[in-house]
Amino acid sequence: MAHDHSTPKPATLTARKSGGLQGVARTPGDKSISHRALIFGGLALGKTEISGLLEGEDVLNTARAMARLGAAIVKDQDGLWRVTGVGVGGLAEPDDILDMGNSGTGVRLLMGLVAAYPFASFFTGDASLRKRPMARVMKPLAEMGARVIARQGDRLPACVIGAAEPLPIDYTLPVASAQVKSAILLAALNTPGRTTVIEPEPTRDHTERLLRYLGASVRVEEQNGARIIAIDGQPELVARPIAVPADPSSAAFPLVAALLTPASKLTLPGVGLNPLRTGLLTTLREMGADIAITDEREAGGEPVGDIVVQTSRLRGVEVPAARAPSMIDEYPILAVAAACAEGITRMQGLGELRVKESDRLAAIAQGLAAVGVKAEINGDTLTVHGRGKAPGGATVAARLDHRIAMAFLVLGGVADSPIAVDDAHMIDTSFPGFVALMNDLGAAIS
Numbered sequence: 422m423a424h425d426h427s428t429p430k431p432a433t434l435t436a437r438k439s440g441g442l443q444g445v446a447r448t449p450g451d452k453s454i455s456h457r458a459l460i461f462g463g464l465a466l467g468k469t470e471i472s473g474l475l476e477g478e479d480v481l482n483t484a485r486a487m488a489r490l491g492a493a494i495v496k497d498q499d500g501l502w503r504v505t506g507v508g509v510g511g512l513a514e515p516d517d518i519l520d521m522g523n524s525g526t527g528v529r530l531l532m533g534l535v536a537a538y539p540f541a542s543f544f545t546g547d548a549s550l551r552k553r554p555m556a557r558v559m560k561p562l563a564e565m566g567a568r569v570i571a572r573q574g575d576r577l578p579a580c581v582i583g584a585a586e587p588l589p590i591d592y593t594l595p596v597a598s599a600q601v602k603s604a605i606l607l608a609a610l611n612t613p614g615r616t617t618v619i620e621p622e623p624t625r626d627h628t629e630r631l632l633r634y635l636g637a638s639v640r641v642e643e644q645n646g647a648r649i650i651a652i653d654g655q656p657e658l659v660a661r662p663i664a665v666p667a668d669p670s671s672a673a674f675p676l677v678a679a680l681l682t683p684a685s686k687l688t689l690p691g692v693g694l695n696p697l698r699t700g701l702l703t704t705l706r707e708m709g710a711d712i713a714i715t716d717e718r719e720a721g722g723e724p725v726g727d728i729v730v731q732t733s734r735l736r737g738v739e740v741p742a743a744r745a746p747s748m749i750d751e752y753p754i755l756a757v758a759a760a761c762a763e764g765i766t767r768m769q770g771l772g773e774l775r776v777k778e779s780d781r782l783a784a785i786a787q788g789l790a791a792v793g794v795k796a797e798i799n800g801d802t803l804t805v806h807g808r809g810k811a812p813g814g815a816t817v818a819a820r821l822d823h824r825i826a827m828a829f830l831v832l833g834g835v836a837d838s839p840i841a842v843d844d845a846h847m848i849d850t851s852f853p854g855f856v857a858l859m860n861d862l863g864a865a866i867s
């Protein structure tokens with residue numbers, strides 16, 4: 422089964438108008454942190470106990486890959502995942518292809534991890550992942566001494582032959598990408614000396630936080646808005662319990678559904694509030710959303726809190742390009758909110774959306790057009806003409822993209838006529854139980 426790409430039968434789902442959404446929406450664990458918890462747990466000495474792990478396909482593929490690299494990973498009766506690490510420098514050559522499924526994060530982080538080990542690792546993924554560019558990680562990893570051979574130059578399948586004597590580098594990120602930053606920091610772990618990553622635009626810092634939490638020396642300096650991240654190689658990572666917060670990128674779907682559906686009020690407990698992830702909350706509040714945050718606290722080195730959201734009248738806003746890294750996965754659902762707002766919403770700096778699980782820029786614009794919402798793309802800018810409601814009455818192509826599928830099912834819940842999504846099986850990559858949860862809250866998805 423390791424690299425079986427027989428895709429499950431397409432699952433068409435249809436969302437219809439429903440009454441208000443009410444109750445407590447417990448959304449699954451953060452995808453970014455879940456990948457990292459398994460990877461760093463696999464390196465730490467001792468047993469890392471992980472609570473709240475996202476059990477979505479993307480993360481399960483990372484668990485399988487870490488097991489092939491030598492970590493012992495089990496889910497126990499008590500619901501906790503326990504990872505017995507091998508120590509930095511202790512990974513073993515995998516005896517089969519590492520199939521990362523749909524996950525760009527999984528493959529890019531692991532390519533970085535193995536780049537500083539003197540063995541060969543083969544990677545592949547599903548039809549969506551095999552289209553995505555890997556040059557962004559291949560370039561810095563080559564500078565550190567790894568060799569990467571990839572189909573068509575930088576597409577999966579790819580083979581990473583790790584460096585026997587990896588070199589520390591100073592690298593300025595040419596794209597704002599936490600995946601690329603993390604790949605370099607992971608390679609730096611088994612590299613003697615100090616590796617430095619310079620981020621002109623800050624991106625999510627879960628890698629830095631978790632590495633520090635487990636005992637690595639990671640120093641971050643800010644200079645004119647840029648971040649300079651320096652890590653000392655060959656640290657001893659020591660196992661500590663990791664509590665994974667609820668994923669703000671998943672919470673975004675019920676949250677926006679509640680804003681748009683009349684007579685709704687939802688509580689979303691324990692959601693991650695890392696300031697490098699909260700661009701959507703900022704934007705929705707500017708649009709007029711009634712969102713309250715209570716009981717702010719820390720868990721596993723990350724800020725979390727409970728979110729209370731109520732039906733709100735939204736108006737169109739300008740979303741600046743500088744905000745894109747802090748809400749990069751939220752544009753599909755923001756576009757849905759914008760469609761139901763009054764007035765124009767202009768979102769700038771969306772170039773990276775073209776290389777996500779699908780070309781999300783095109784997928785959003787075509788989906789909106791199909792359901793009767795006026796939207797246009799101009800370079801890297803998406804403009805949505807909100808009219809307070811959406812006509813609906815169409816089927817939207819999900820393009821192997823979980824977030825496109827969920828966003829349009831949310832829109833279907835408030836559109837004049839139902840909206841269908843042609844293939845919703847990818848939702849399981851990040852949000853298993855999405856349909857059941859939404860229907861429990863009052864939605865009508867079948």
Ligand code: S3P
Nearest residue numbers: 453526597598599600601749750
């Ligand atoms: C992620 C980084 C982002 C994001 C992805 C998760 C991560 O990708 O879109 O869902 O966990 O590091 P990029 O780094 O490519 O922007």
